[in-house]
Amino acid sequence: MIIMMIKVPRINRYECAGCGLCTLSLPEVFRLTPEGISEVYGPTNAKPAAVQKVIDDCPVNCVHWFKANN
Protein backbone atom coordinates (compact mmCIF):
# COMPACT_ATOMS: atom_id res chain seq x y z
CA MET A 1 0.00 0.00 0.00
CA ILE A 2 1.29 3.42 -0.95
CA ILE A 3 0.33 6.35 1.25
CA MET A 4 0.51 9.70 -0.49
CA MET A 5 0.73 12.93 1.43
CA ILE A 6 -1.20 15.83 -0.07
CA LYS A 7 -1.64 19.35 1.19
CA VAL A 8 -5.10 20.78 1.56
CA PRO A 9 -6.38 24.12 2.85
CA ARG A 10 -7.76 24.42 6.36
CA ILE A 11 -9.49 27.34 8.05
CA ASN A 12 -9.16 28.33 11.67
CA ARG A 13 -12.87 28.83 12.29
CA TYR A 14 -12.22 30.80 15.45
CA GLU A 15 -10.26 33.42 13.52
CA CYS A 16 -12.36 33.64 10.32
CA ALA A 17 -13.93 37.10 9.96
CA GLY A 18 -16.59 35.86 7.53
CA CYS A 19 -15.67 38.41 4.86
CA GLY A 20 -16.44 35.91 2.09
CA LEU A 21 -13.38 36.73 0.01
CA CYS A 22 -12.26 33.10 -0.23
CA THR A 23 -15.75 31.94 -1.21
CA LEU A 24 -15.86 34.52 -4.01
CA SER A 25 -12.37 33.64 -5.23
CA LEU A 26 -12.76 29.84 -5.12
CA PRO A 27 -16.40 28.85 -4.67
CA GLU A 28 -15.50 25.29 -5.64
CA VAL A 29 -13.34 25.01 -2.52
CA PHE A 30 -14.75 27.37 0.13
CA ARG A 31 -18.30 28.19 1.22
CA LEU A 32 -19.90 30.18 4.00
CA THR A 33 -21.75 28.27 6.69
CA PRO A 34 -25.10 29.45 8.09
CA GLU A 35 -23.07 30.82 11.01
CA GLY A 36 -21.29 33.16 8.59
CA ILE A 37 -17.83 31.64 8.68
CA SER A 38 -16.01 29.94 5.86
CA GLU A 39 -15.42 26.21 5.57
CA VAL A 40 -13.45 24.01 3.18
CA TYR A 41 -15.77 21.59 1.41
CA GLY A 42 -13.76 20.87 -1.76
CA PRO A 43 -10.13 20.80 -0.63
CA THR A 44 -8.75 19.40 -3.90
CA ASN A 45 -11.05 21.23 -6.31
CA ALA A 46 -8.51 23.93 -7.22
CA LYS A 47 -4.86 24.10 -8.14
CA PRO A 48 -2.42 24.80 -5.29
CA ALA A 49 -1.43 28.17 -6.79
CA ALA A 50 -5.05 29.35 -6.67
CA VAL A 51 -5.41 28.17 -3.07
CA GLN A 52 -2.13 29.88 -2.18
CA LYS A 53 -3.54 33.18 -3.48
CA VAL A 54 -6.56 32.78 -1.20
CA ILE A 55 -4.20 32.05 1.69
CA ASP A 56 -2.20 35.17 0.89
CA ASP A 57 -5.30 37.36 0.47
CA CYS A 58 -7.24 36.32 3.60
CA PRO A 59 -7.36 39.51 5.67
CA VAL A 60 -6.94 37.72 9.00
CA ASN A 61 -4.52 34.99 7.84
CA CYS A 62 -6.73 32.15 9.03
CA VAL A 63 -6.32 29.88 5.96
CA HIS A 64 -3.39 27.47 6.13
CA TRP A 65 -2.01 24.39 4.40
CA PHE A 66 -2.51 21.08 6.16
CA LYS A 67 -0.77 17.86 5.16
CA ALA A 68 -3.18 14.95 4.88
CA ASN A 69 -2.99 11.33 3.77
CA ASN A 70 -4.49 10.61 0.39
Ligand code: SF4
Ligand atom coordinates in the same frame (compact mmCIF):
# COMPACT_ATOMS: atom_id res chain seq x y z
S1 SF4 B 1 -11.01 35.16 3.38
FE1 SF4 B 1 -10.40 34.52 5.45
S2 SF4 B 1 -11.64 35.80 6.85
FE2 SF4 B 1 -12.59 35.93 4.82
S3 SF4 B 1 -14.20 34.33 4.86
FE3 SF4 B 1 -12.33 33.42 3.95
S4 SF4 B 1 -11.28 32.43 5.67
FE4 SF4 B 1 -12.75 33.87 6.55
